Amino acid sequence: MRLEFFGRRVLILGGSCDLAMALAELLIREGLQPILTWRSDAGRERLCTRLEAFTGKYETVHLDLSGRTSLQSLFSQMQHDLDYVVDFAQGDMECLIGSADPDEIHRYVSANVSTRAELLRMAARIMVGKKRGRMLFVSSSAASRPNPGQGFYAAAKLASEAIYRNLGLELAGRGVTTVTLRPGYIEAGRGRTYLESKGREALKAVPLGRALTCKEVAEAVLFFLSDGACAFNATEISMDGGLTVGK
Amino acid sequence: MDTLFEIRASLGEILDIEAGEITPDTYVVRDLGAESIDLLELSVAINSRFKVEVNEDEVFLRTLRVFLNEAREDEQDPLAYLQRKYPFLGEGRVGEILVDMEGGPVLKVKDLMAYVSWRLGDN
Numbered sequence: 001m002r003l004e005f006f007g008r009r010v011l012i013l014g015g016s017c018d019l020a021m022a023l024a025e026l027l028i029r030e031g032l033q034p035i036l037t038w039r040s041d042a043g044r045e046r047l048c049t050r051l052e053a054f055t056g057k058y059e060t061v062h063l064d065l066s067g068r069t070s071l072q073s074l075f076s077q078m079q080h081d082l083d084y085v086v087d088f089a090q091g092d093m094e095c096l097i098g099s100a101d102p103d104e105i106h107r108y109v110s111a112n113v114s115t116r117a118e119l120l121r122m123a124a125r126i127m128v129g130k131k132r133g134r135m136l137f138v139s140s141s142a143a144s145r146p147n148p149g150q151g152f153y154a155a156a157k158l159a160s161e162a163i164y165r166n167l168g169l170e171l172a173g174r175g176v177t178t179v180t181l182r183p184g185y186i187e188a189g190r191g192r193t194y195l196e197s198k199g200r201e202a203l204k205a206v207p208l209g210r211a212l213t214c215k216e217v218a219e220a221v222l223f224f225l226s227d228g229a230c231a232f233n234a235t236e237i238s239m240d241g242g243l244t245v246g247k
Numbered sequence: 248m249d250t251l252f253e254i255r256a257s258l259g260e261i262l263d264i265e266a267g268e269i270t271p272d273t274y275v276v277r278d279l280g281a282e283s284i285d286l287l288e289l290s291v292a293i294n295s296r297f298k299v300e301v302n303e304d305e306v307f308l309r310t311l312r313v314f315l316n317e318a319r320e321d322e323q324d325p326l327a328y329l330q331r332k333y334p335f336l337g338e339g340r341v342g343e344i345l346v347d348m349e350g351g352p353v354l355k356v357k358d359l360m361a362y363v364s365w366r367l368g369d370n
Contacts, residue, residue, distance in 0.1 A: 125290075128288055171284075173284065
């Protein structure tokens with residue numbers, strides 16, 4: 001099956017994570033131009049090293065959701081031009097609700113919900129001007145089935161899902177659609193760390209019997225970005241090997 | 248740049264209507280039937296055509312009734328209060344608006360023109 005894409009410029013939030021870099025490679029091979037965000041110098045180095053073979057075929061821009069100040073420079077550097085957003089960005093906050101630091105609660109929600117919403121507002125306006133656009137939010141099975149300690153993470157994911165859903169609801173008639181993907185356990189990033197800490201016990205609850213690979217999630221994201229998938233609009237799709245439907 | 252020409256062109260394109268029929272006194276919502284999604288597109292178009300930042304609450308007079316309630320609660324003169332809140336509208340236009348509100352959304356094409364001129368003068 002040959003995938004087709006109406007546009008070329010793909011803003012990838014959380015660009016230095018394994019999934020983002022795997023997706024960037026796929027996008028480049030499809031002739032698209034990934035624009036990957038980085039938050040720390042270490043993140044930028046990581047992605048430059050990983051994508052060394054593709055120099056000139058991707059861009060990097062700084063983005064720190066913990067403050068609003070980087071949003072203007074982000075869009076200026078992109079010359080206010082983009083066709084797609086893929087959103088892997090998500091801060092860490094793993095603690096019981098009753099144990100959380102009150103200031104940290106405000107910081108976390110502000111960064112992962114409010115600043116993201118402001119960024120999406122800006123992206124949406126560019127897309128409305130171009131009369132086309134596609135946004136994909138990478139949520140998590142934890143949005144519907146969190147473990148203890150994942151309350152804030154799940155809250156931020158659910159709130160962000162709602163924003164993406166409404167963007168698709170409001171703008172589809174103007175050529176801008178959205179979709180949310182909810183992956184389960186992945187052999188990458190936080191997922192790998194979690195699985196290693198649990199000694200793979202967690203995978204017993206997955207009917208598929210294994211974690212998702214980075215490659216299969218990146219390929220799914222690529223498909224959901226493509227023109228043929230735009231009818232998946234304003235909705236959430238689970239990709240968790242069956243984890244969240246069973247008891 | 249001809250502000251009326253550019254706004255007409257934007258409205259014509261967004262609402263798929265004949266731009267020549269639009270005058271400064273045309274009501275954007277009452278006459279042209281613009282909906283909230285059309286106003287979003289219009290704000291994007293104004294931003295793009297004139298290179299000015301657009302505050303949608305201001306340019307589309309969305310908080311008009313809120314401001315009138317505030318003026319009433321603070322026992323202030325509504326005309327003067329609205330003029331402070333909408334510095335791009337002249338006294339005459341604010342007066343017109345105050346007697347026109349019963350008829351529905353008051354926003355006219357000339358209000359958009361005034362906003363753009365005000366923003367351009369600001370820059």
